[in-house]
Amino acid sequence: MPDDAMEPAPQAPAPVRHHETVVTGPMEHDITDGGPDMVQFVDGDGNRLPTSPANEAYAKIVEDLTPEDGRSMYRDLVLVRRIDAEGHALQRQGELGLWPSLLGQEAAQVGAGRAMRRQDYAFPGYREHGVAWCRDVPPENLLGMFRGVNHGGWDSNANNFHLYTIVIGNQMLHATGYAMGIQRDGDVGTGDPDRDAAVMAFTGDGGTAQGDFNEALVFAGVANAPLVFFVQNNQWAISEPNYKQFRIPPYQRARGFGFPGVRVDGNDVLAVYAVTKAALDAARAGQGPTLIEAFTYRMGAHTTSDDPTKYRIAAEVDIWREKDPITRMRGFLASKGYADEAFFDAVDKEADELAARIRKACQEMPNPPKPAMFDNVYVDPHPVVEREKAEFIAYQASFEGGK
Numbered sequence: 316m317p318d319d320a321m322e323p324a325p326q327a328p329a330p331v332r333h334h335e336t337v338v339t340g341p342m343e344h345d346i347t348d349g350g351p352d353m354v355q356f357v358d359g360d361g362n363r364l365p366t367s368p369a370n371e372a373y374a375k376i377v378e379d380l381t382p383e384d385g386r387s388m389y390r391d392l393v394l395v396r397r398i399d400a401e402g403h404a405l406q407r408q409g410e411l412g413l414w415p416s417l418l419g420q421e422a423a424q425v426g427a428g429r430a431m432r433r434q435d436y437a438f439p440g441y442r443e444h445g446v447a448w449c450r451d452v453p454p455e456n457l458l459g460m461f462r463g464v465n466h467g468g469w470d471s472n473a474n475n476f477h478l479y480t481i482v483i484g485n486q487m488l489h490a491t492g493y494a495m496g497i498q499r500d501g502d503v504g505t506g507d508p509d510r511d512a513a514v515m516a517f518t519g520d521g522g523t524a525q526g527d528f529n530e531a532l533v534f535a536g537v538a539n540a541p542l543v544f545f546v547q548n549n550q551w552a553i554s555e556p557n558y559k560q561f562r563i564p565p566y567q568r569a570r571g572f573g574f575p576g577v578r579v580d581g582n583d584v585l586a587v588y589a590v591t592k593a594a595l596d597a598a599r600a601g602q603g604p605t606l607i608e609a610f611t612y613r614m615g616a617h618t619t620s621d622d623p624t625k626y627r628i629a630a631e632v633d634i635w636r637e638k639d640p641i642t643r644m645r646g647f648l649a650s651k652g653y654a655d656e657a658f659f660d661a662v663d664k665e666a667d668e669l670a671a672r673i674r675k676a677c678q679e680m681p682n683p684p685k686p687a688m689f690d691n692v693y694v695d696p697h698p699v700v701e702r703e704k705a706e707f708i709a710y711q712a713s714f715e716g717g718k
């Protein structure tokens with residue numbers, strides 16, 4: 316090499332493709348098709364789908380279900396939808412301050428809720444009425460919360476169902492901390508089915524953009540916590556569609572945090588149940604977290620304060636109506652001969668009775684004593700809260716008649 320030769324220019328390193336999901340363009344905008352990775356067992360017409368690369372890992376769980384399991388899941392779907400419809404109607408009639416409808420998301424919630432064991436713990440957002448139902452939280456308590464007559468709604472520890480969390484994504488951190496606590500108590504991987512426990516953390520697609528969500532995934536992954544992140548991708552965060560929230564779908568993000576992610580058809584209750592059961596079993600056995608993305612759709616408004624016709628087209632809603640989770644399960648049960656018309660009629664009748672019961676209970680709920688809002692702020696009495704309570708009582712008493 317002559318003395319004046321220049322050193323060869325260093326070769327630019329080849330771009331590293333860490334994973335096939337490297338994004339090269341805008342995210343797909345088709346929000347009606349979950350793609351080839353989506354786990355599905357029953358199609359929109361109620362037909363049982365054959366084993367496929369996407370669903371084969373979960374097929375055994377579905378095969379182990381009995382016709383009675385199927386009927387019972389169907390019953391849950393119908394009753395939960397009826398509770399939701401009643402909540403909506405009660406708000407419209409001025410009995411509730413607000414109601415966030417779960418219409419369209421019944422299968423995602425019932426499938427997930429039913430996969431949980433008694434000792435597992437759920438951390439919901441504010442739309443998880445179906446999970447609440449599966450955890451045996453009385454629907455009256457949900458109504459009472461949105462009526463503003465109970466302070467939070469229920470005792471979290473009574474059913475291992477935490478209070479509704481309105482601050483988006485916040486419950487992901489609560490859930491992670493709780494799961495790490497279970498781990499430290501030694502209630503993971505003992506092999507005792509009544510002892511080993513796991514946590515489920517529920518959020519929406521919008522929640523995945525929150526710092527809290529991402530921090531929770533970091534901690535859960537590093538700690539190998541017994542936790543299932545359950546993202547109901549209902550395609551909208553109020554008026555924000557998916558493509559304004561992420562470049563790759565939520566289930567693919569789990570890999571970056573070091574644990575598996577699965578996309579499941581959120582309108583197929585059998586598929587959701589199977590995927591969630593597998594994830595919870597793994598978590599309880601000490602195999603760490605899973606992120607499940609339930610691909611579904613919010614058929615109604617964000618809440619009773621929202622008008623979705625301002626930001627989404629009716630054709631999209633029509634496509635999803637064809638994927639209705641209840642029609643689908645009914646078709647499946649009927650075509651298999653697992654349920655007949657008499658069964659479906661009996662469930663409808665039960666739903667009517669339930670609706671009448673909770674409506675009456677809601678209308679008759681007494682206003683609580685005003686100082687009750689100071690109760691349960693802390694587990695033990697707290698001097699600041701006690702002082703504020705005394706001041707408040709004195710202030711109220713200063714009015715004529717003490718009111």
Ligand SMILES: Cc1ncc(C[n+]2csc(CCOP(=O)(O)OP(=O)(O)O)c2C)c(N)n1
Nearest residue numbers: 442481482483519520521522549551552553
């Ligand atoms: C930290 C925080 N930011 C903003 C809001 C206002 N907010 C209420 S619901 C919502 C959208 C949530 O969307 P998503 O997570 O997809 O859940 P979905 O309501 O669709 O079930 C927003 C932004 C909030 N409650 N908390």
